[in-house]
Amino acid sequence: MPEFDRRTALTATGLAAMGAALPARAAAQAPLPLDARKPGLPLKSGHLHMGTGTGPHGTFGITNRYLTRNDAPWLPVMGEFHFTRFPCTYWEEELLKMKAAGVTIVASYILWNHVELSPGRIDWSGDRDIRRFVTLCQNHGLLFFLRPGPWGHAEARFGGIPDWIVAGTRPRSNDPAYMVEVERFWRSLHDQVRGLFWKDGGPILGMQIENEYNLDGPGQGRAHIAALKSLALKLGYDVPLYTVTGWDQTLYPKGEVVPVHGGYPDEPWSAKTTKLPPKENYLFRFDSRVSGDLGAQTRNNRRGDADDDMDDTPFLGAEYGGGVPVMYRRRPLLAPADVAAALTTQVGSGVNLLGYYMFHGGANPLAAGRSLEETQRSGGYNDCPMIGYDFQAPIGQYGEVNAVNAALRPLHYFLGAYGDRLAPMTVHAPTIQPGDKDDLKTLRWSVRAAGGSGFLFVNNHVRQYATAAHTATRFTVTLPNGALTFPSRAVTIAPGAYFFWPFGMDLDGVALDWATAQPVTRITDADGPIHIFAATLPGPVELAFPAGTGLSAPARSEQGRVIADVAPAADRLLTVTAPDGRRVRILLLDQASAQQLWVGDMGEQRRAIVTAADTLFTPQGPLLRQRGAARFDWRILPGPPASAMVKGPTPSAIRFTQSRAAGKAPPIVVGGPAKAAMQPLPEAHRAAAAFTFTLPADAVESGDAFLEIDWRGDIGRLFDGTTMLDDAYWDGRVWRIGLKRFADRLGRPWTLTILPLRADAPIYLDDMARAKLPPGDQVASLLALRIIPELEHRP
Template sequence: MNCTHSLKAAKDRPCAAPASQRLAQRLLAALLAAALAPAALADTLKLDARAPVAEPLTGHLKLGTATSPQGETLAANSRYLLKDGKPWLPVMGEYHFSRAPASQWADQLRLMKAAGIDIVASYVFWNHHQEQPGAFNWRGNHDLRRFVQLAQAAGLKVVVRLGPWAHGEARYGGIPDWVVDKMPTRGNDPEYMGHVERLYAEIGGQLKGLLWKDGGPVIGVQLENEYNIRGAGKGEAHISALKALALKAGMDVPLYTVTGWDGTVYPSGEVMPVFGGYPDEPWATSTKELPPKETHAFRFDTRVSGDLGAQTQSHQPGTAETDKDKVPFLGAEYGPGLPAMYRRRTLVSPDDIAAMLPVQLGSGVNLFGYYMFHGGRNPVGVGGTGLEESTLSGGYNDTPRISYDFQAPLGPDGQQRPVLTKLRPFHYFLRDYGAQLATMTVRQPERSPANPADLQTPRWSVRSNGDSGFLFFNNHVRQYPMPTQAGVRFEVQLPGGAVTLPSQPVDIPDGAYFIWPVNLDLDGVALRYATAQPVTRVDAGAQGIVHVFVTTAGLPAEFALADRLQVLKPGSGLQRLGVTAAGRAVSVLLLSPAQAEQLNVLEIAGQRRLVFSEQQAWVADGRLQLRGVGPHPLGAAVFPALARPRAPGLQVRQDGVLQRLALPGSIPQPTLKILPTRPAGNAPRVLKGGLANAAVQPVPEAFATAATWALTLPAKLPAQAEDVLLELDFVGDIGRVFAGTRMLDDWYYNGQHWQLGLRQFGLKPGAELQLSVLPLRADAPIYIDAAHRPAFAAGQAQAAELRGARLLTVRRMSISP
C-alpha cells in the first residue's frame, strides 16, 4: 500500500522507508560507526584524558567574609571559584569610571552586562582623586560609590583595584606627584604608608554598605599591581601590610588578588594571583613585527604568558609559580585591544583577540578577565597637567595625554567595535557551560608545539572530567600565516572509551579557532560530540529547549548522537535532536559565524531570548534598547517572540522562528564644514631616549609645525540623536582636537579611525573645532603595522593629511515587550 510520510502517518501505523531513504540510513549508520570507533589513521591527533581529576584543596586560602545577608556565598578552592557552593567561571571586564563621563555609566554598564560580562573591574587612580594634598575628590566623574551602585543595578559584580600603584598608563602609576616628590613609594616606608592608609580609608568609606557581606556587589579587591619588588619592607611584607590596611578600612571581601606575572611576590595563602596576556607588546622597543606571541599558544606548564609590561624587573621565579597547585588559574588582563604607545602603535584585528579565548580557556583559565573592555579618556589635571604616563615624567612609555581608547570592544563613547561581536559567543558559552568547564583538567596532546614559534604542529588541548570535556583548537597567530592542517581527526581517550571526531578527516584552514564539546548532555539528549561550538541554551516554552551552536567556518557541523549522526546546516531553523525525560523537544539552532556575530542573549520580560542585530542591544527598565551609528535603520530579530512589542513607528513581522522588529527611516546626517587653516611645517626629528631608549614623544614646541583644519559644526544638530560622533581619518604622527584652547582629545596615528562623542562637551551649535596633525616623518623610528604605515614617495620626508572627516548620529530605540 502507499504510505504517506507525515507526522500523522507516523502516529497511525508503521511505515516502510523507501529504498533511497534506507540507503541513506545505512550510510549514516556507517558514518556513525566510523566516528565512534577508534581510528588508526596517520593524521589522527591523539590525546589521553583517562587520568582521574584530583579533588581540589580547600580551607587553605585566608580570604574574607564569603556569605551575604541573603545567604549567597562566594569562595575559592585550589582549582576554581564557587558561587553558592557551585563552580563558577565568570567573565570580567575593566572599565575606568574616572576616565569616562558619569552620564554614560548606567548605559555602558548595562551594555557590558548584555555582552556577557559578569564582573566589572576598575582601578582607583589615587592622583585622579587627590592630585594635591588635602581633600579627596569623589564627585562627578570621580564618584566611585555611584559607579558601584550603578554596576549593581546593571546586574554586575565589582572588583575594585585599589593601587596605590596602579600603572594603567597613568602618571607615576597613579601615585600623586606630591607623594612621589617627597618619600619612597611601593614599600613599607612609614610616611608613605600613612598616606596609603588614608587613601584606603577613603575608598573604604566610598564602598561602605556595598560590599558582598553587606548585600552589595563588591566581591573583591586587588592590592598594588605588577609587584615584584624584593627587599626590606617590600615583597611579601608590603602586600601583607596593604591587605591589613584594606581590612582596617572595612574592605572585608571574599576575594583578594594581586597580579601574578613577571616574577610577582606576595604572601602565599593571603591573596590569589591573576594573570593575563596580549597579542602584541606596544611597550616593546622593536620597530619590527614581533615573534609569535604566547597568547596564541596553549600552555601546559606555566600560567605566565610572557612579557606583560611590568616596569620593574625580577630575576627569579615569583610566588605565582610556586603557588600553581594552591590557587585557581584566574585572569584579569587579557587584552581585547592594545594601548597606544608613541614608539609602537599596533592595530590588532578582531581575530587576533578572539583566537586567544580557546587558547586561554584550553590552558586552564577559570576567570576570564579583560583589560580594557571599555575605552576612556584621561582627566586633565590642575593647571592642565597631563595625568598620563610619559617619558617627560620619568615613565617607561609615552601615551596620549587624553585618549585611552585601547581599541577596546566598547569605545570611549560606547561604540560597539567589531571585536565585541567576535567575543560575545564565547561569553555566552561560559555563562551556560562554565560551571562544567571550571571543574575540568587540562589535557596535553601527544604532540604539541615545541614553542610559540612552532607554526607547523597543530595547536590544541582538551579539558575534561570523567567522560565529558571540551576540545580547544587554534590555527590563528597574529601576523603569521598558518598552514592548513590537512586531513585532521581527533582521538580523545576517556575513561569510558575513545571518541574520534569528526567522522571523516577535515582540512582546518588558516585562521580557524573553536571549542567543540565531547559527551555533552543536552537536557537528556546525549551528544557524543559536535563539530560546532556551543553558545547558549534557551527555554522556548511550547517550542521546547533550544541549544544554540555556531558552525566552524569551512567545516561540516556534525552532531553525533547515540544512534545516529546528523549533519546540520545553519539557517535551517530549529532542528530536532530528541526529547527530554519530560517529553519536551530538544532542538538545535545552528548559526553561521556571521549570524553568531549579531547574537545577543538578553533577559526580556522574565525570559531569556536571542536578539540578533547589527546594532547594539541591551535591556533597561524592562525594555529592549537598540542603538546604532549613522544613517542605517534600526532593527532586530527576536526568539522566542515578544508578546506585544511596541515603539513609535515599529514594524513587526514573523520570519520562520524569528520575530523581526524594524524602525524604518533614518536621521539625516549633519554636515561638517572643513577648512584648511595652516599648512604643515617641517616636523623636528624624532629623538630616542628615556628609560626604554626608544622613540620619545615630541616636545610641546614641535606642535608648531602641525597642519591645522577648522571643523565647523552645523547650526543645529538632530534633536532626536542621542549623540553625534566626530569621525576623523588622518595620516600623520599625532592628532589633536581643540575647542578654543581646550584640548578635547588626542590620538596617535595607527590606521584606526578616530571617533569622538560631542554631546559630553556641551558645545554650542555652530561651534568651531580645530584639528591639528603633527607630521609623521618618514625616518621616524616608530612601529606602525605594514598595512597602515604611509607609503612615502621617493624624496617625501613627512606626511600630514586629513583624508576624511564626518559627523555620525547615534540613534536609539526603546521597545516595550
C-alpha cells in the same frame, strides 16, 4: 581595528574562524591523539586566607581549582572599566553595554591621582563618584572588583600615585611616610564604599592589592604585600577574594592573596620598531600560567611566586587584552580574531576567571589643565596620549561597540550558560604539541575534561603569521570509559581557525556524544529549553547522539550512534528525543549570525536576538543602535525576521579650512627609560598644521553622532578654543569621536592640529598604515571630516 566597516569586519572574522570540509579525494590520516584519563588535582578549600564569602544574596568561595558561587563551580567574565575615565552621565548605559556583552564582573582601578587633585583633598564627586558607580553595577546585577592600587599603572602618571607623594615618600614600600598616605587614601575610599561589600548585600566581591609588584629588598617584596593586606583588613575591606597580579616575577605572601594572570596579542610597550615574533598567548598552556612580558615598570631577576602556587590556587585571569593601547613608539592594530583566538587558547588552558584589560575604553581626565598620562619624561616607560585611552577595546573610548565585541560575545555567553561545567574540568595536553611559539605547522589544541564529558579546543590563528592548513583531521580522546574518535568525517582546519567542540555533553537530559559546532548558550520558551550552537566549519555540522535517539532531521547510524549532518539556519529548530522520552531543541547558527547574537533579559525570560545593531537590554525592553544605517534588521530567537526603517539624520561631510600650514617637524629623540622614540616636547607642536571647522549645533539632538576624521600625521589634537577635547597618535585608522559629551560646544569653531609625521620616524606602524603614507619627508594632512549619526530603535 583596520579601516573597514563593521559588517565587513564581522564577516572577515567569521571566515577566519572557519575550517573547511575535507575534499573526498584527500588521503586519510591517523586521528590526532590525546589521553584525558589523568585525574585533576584533589579538590581542597579553606587553605587560602580570604574574607567573608557569605552575604544576603548567597556565597562566594574559592578552591585550589575554581571559584564557587552558592557552592557550585563558577566561571565568570570580568571586564575593566575606569569610571574616572568616562563621563558619569553615561555610566549606566555603558554598564548595560558591558552586561549585554556577557560581562559578569566590572573591575576598575581607583587611580589615586584621579581623585586627589591637590595635596590632602580627595574629591569623590561627579566623574569620581565611586559609590554611585558601584551602586549602578548592583542595580543591574553586575558584581564589582575593587582595584585601589595604591600603585595601579594603567598608563597613568606615576602609576596613579600623586606627584607630591612620589616626591616626599618611598612609594611601593613599607616606608612609614608612604604607608600613612596609603592609609589616608584607602580610608577615604572605604568611607565611600562602606556597606557595598558582598557580606553587606553589595556587589563588591574582590580586591586587588598593588599591581605588577616584583620589587624586593628591605620593606618591599612579600612584606609589602602583606602590609597592604593587613591595612586593608584594618580598614574594613572584607571581601571574598584578595588578588595580586601574577606576571613579571611577582612576589607575594603565599595563601594571603591569589595570583591573577594576563596576556596581550602585541606589546605596545616594546621598544622594537618591527613586527614582533609570534606571541605565546596563541599557544595552549600546560605547565605555566605566567605569560611573557606584560609591561611591568620594574624588573626582578628571581623566579616569581605564581608558578610555585599552581597546586593551591585556581587559574584566574584579570588582564587578558580586549585590545591594546596605541603608544607613541609602537602603534599596533588588532583584528578581532587576534583577540578572540588568544582568549580561546587561555580558556582551553584552564582559565577559570576570564578577566579583560580593558573591556571599555576611556579618556584621561585633566587636573587643572595638567595631564595625568604616563610619559617617559615623567619616569614612566611609555609615552601615551594626553587624553585618549581607547585601547581598541570591545567598547571604545566614546561607548562605541567595536567589532572585537562580536568576536568575543559567543565565548562569554558560553561561559555564562555552561561555565559551571567547564570550571571543574582538567586540562589535558595532546601527544604531539608545537615545539614552541614559533612552530606554526603543528596543530595547537587541548582538551578540558571530567569523566566522559569535555570540550576540545583548537587554535590555528597567530597574529601576523600564516599557520598551516591541517587536512584530513580527526581527533582521538582517550577517556576513563574508553576512546572517542571524532568527527566521523575528517575535516580541514584552515589557517586562522579557532573554536571548541563539546563531547559527552548533557543537554537537559539528552546526551550529545559530540558536535562539530561550538555551544553558545541556553534559552527557554513556552516549549522548554533551546541550546544554541554556532557552526565552526563551512557546510553541515555533525551532531552525534547515542543509538536510539530520535531526531527531527535526516540521520544515519554509524559507530553505534545516530549522526545527523545539519545545515546551520536561524529559522530551523532541531528536536532531539532521548530513548527515555526526554526532549530538547537545538538551534544551529552560522558563524556570521553567531557574531550578531545578543543574549539578555527580556521581562522575566532570558532571550536571544540576532542583529547587526548594537543591543542593550533595558528595563523597557531591548534597544538597538547603529551608526549611519536607517534600516534595522533583527530576529528574536526562536522567531521570524523583522525589520524597520527609522527616520533621522543622515551622514554628512563637514567643510574645513586649513588655518595654518605645517612647519618642519623636529627630529624624534631616541632615549628615555625604554631607549626608544620619545614623544616630542610640547614646543614641537608649533610645527603642527591647523584646520578649522564648525559642527552643526544640533548634531546630537536626535541622539549621539560621531565625528570621523580621516587624516595623516604623527599626533592629532582637537581643540575648542584653547581647551583640548581629545588627542590621538595616527595609526592608520579613521579617528572617531563621540559628540554627545561635547553637546554644549557644538556650533562654534573647533581646531584640529596635526604634528607632521617624519618619514624617518623610528616608530612601529602596521603594514596597512604604512601603505597609506604618501611619499615625502613628512606628512600632515586632513583628507575628510564626516558626521555619522547614531540611530536607535526598539523592536
